[in-house]
Amino acid sequence: MSFRNLLLISFGAMLTAVVSCRDKDGDINIFSIQDDLTFGAQVSAEFEKDSALVVLDSASYTTQYAYLYQIRNQILNSGQIVYKNEFPWRIRIIRDDSVLNAFCTPGGYIYFYTGILKYLESEDQLAGVMGHEMAHADKRHSTDAMTREFGLSVLFDIVFGRNQGQLARIVAGLKQLQYSREAESEADDYSVSYLCPTMLDAAGAAGFFEKLLATGSGTNVPQFLSTHPSPENRVQRIIDRKSTLGCTGTNKNIAAYAAFKKILP
Ligand SMILES: [Zn+2]
Structure with missing residues (x-):
C-alpha cells in the first residue's frame, strides 16, 4: 500500500494500515514497492549526474553488458526473486579500477565498478556478488532500515502535509x-x-571473500565489508548453506570470465 494514499483516511485507520504495510515476505515496511522504484530511479539518476563518474555506455559496450545480463537472468530465473517483474534490474558498469565494490539501489538498479570486475576470477564469483547485491534490493533492506530509522514520523509528516523535501531527505x-x-x-x-x-557453483560469493582473505583488498575496503560479519565467518556460512540446500552446480567458467575481463576497458 502506498503511504501517500493514507492522506485520505483517519488516524485510527492509518495505524491499522501501518500494521498491514507488509511486503511479500511479511516484513513491515512503510514504503511501497513503487516507493522503492522511485527511490532507486532518483538515487541512480543523482549518482550518475556526477560528471567525474564514467558509466560505460550500454549501447557501445554491448558484449560486456550482454555477459553481465545473462548472469543476471540466471539469478532472475531462479524462482527466488520476489520482485522479479516489478523491479528493472538494470545493470551499469562504472569505469574505475580503484574501486573494489558493487551495489544495488532500492528498486533494483545494479552497479559494478571495473575494479571489482577485474578483481574477481570466475563467473561463479561474479554471480555470487551479483546475487548478494540483488538480494539487498529484493529483500528491501534499504527501505526496511529506513522504516526503522524514520518510522512513523515520516508517515505522520506525509499524512499531515509536512512532506516538503521529504523525498530528498530519504534519498540522502x-x-x-x-x-x-x-x-x-x-x-x-x-x-x-x-x-x-x-x-x-552456488558458493561463488565465498570465492570472493576467500580471495580478499588471501590477498587483502588494499586501501579500498568495500563498503559491504567495512562493518560486517568477518570474511572468515561469511565464507563458512556460505559454504554451509550450499551444503544445506544440496546445491550441485560446480561450474566456475574461469575461461569465459577471463575473456570478459579482457574486453573491459
Ligand atoms: Zn551487502
Missing part, C-alpha cells in the same frame, strides 16, 4: 545507509539460493 538517507549484519548475512544466504538451481 539512502545514500549513507549501512546495512545491518543481519541484512548482510541474509544477502549472502540468498546469493547461494539464487545460484543453487543453476550450473554454477
Whole structure:
C-alpha cells in the first residue's frame, strides 16, 4: 500500500494500515514497492549526474553488458526473486579500477565498478556478488532500515502535509545507509539460493571473500565489508548453506570470465 494514499483516511485507520504495510515476505515496511522504484530511479539518476563518474555506455559496450545480463537472468530465473517483474534490474558498469565494490539501489538498479570486475576470477564469483547485491534490493533492506530509522514520523509528516523535501531527505538517507549484519548475512544466504538451481557453483560469493582473505583488498575496503560479519565467518556460512540446500552446480567458467575481463576497458 502506498503511504501517500493514507492522506485520505483517519488516524485510527492509518495505524491499522501501518500494521498491514507488509511486503511479500511479511516484513513491515512503510514504503511501497513503487516507493522503492522511485527511490532507486532518483538515487541512480543523482549518482550518475556526477560528471567525474564514467558509466560505460550500454549501447557501445554491448558484449560486456550482454555477459553481465545473462548472469543476471540466471539469478532472475531462479524462482527466488520476489520482485522479479516489478523491479528493472538494470545493470551499469562504472569505469574505475580503484574501486573494489558493487551495489544495488532500492528498486533494483545494479552497479559494478571495473575494479571489482577485474578483481574477481570466475563467473561463479561474479554471480555470487551479483546475487548478494540483488538480494539487498529484493529483500528491501534499504527501505526496511529506513522504516526503522524514520518510522512513523515520516508517515505522520506525509499524512499531515509536512512532506516538503521529504523525498530528498530519504534519498540522502539512502545514500549513507549501512546495512545491518543481519541484512548482510541474509544477502549472502540468498546469493547461494539464487545460484543453487543453476550450473554454477552456488558458493561463488565465498570465492570472493576467500580471495580478499588471501590477498587483502588494499586501501579500498568495500563498503559491504567495512562493518560486517568477518570474511572468515561469511565464507563458512556460505559454504554451509550450499551444503544445506544440496546445491550441485560446480561450474566456475574461469575461461569465459577471463575473456570478459579482457574486453573491459
Ligand atoms: Zn551487502
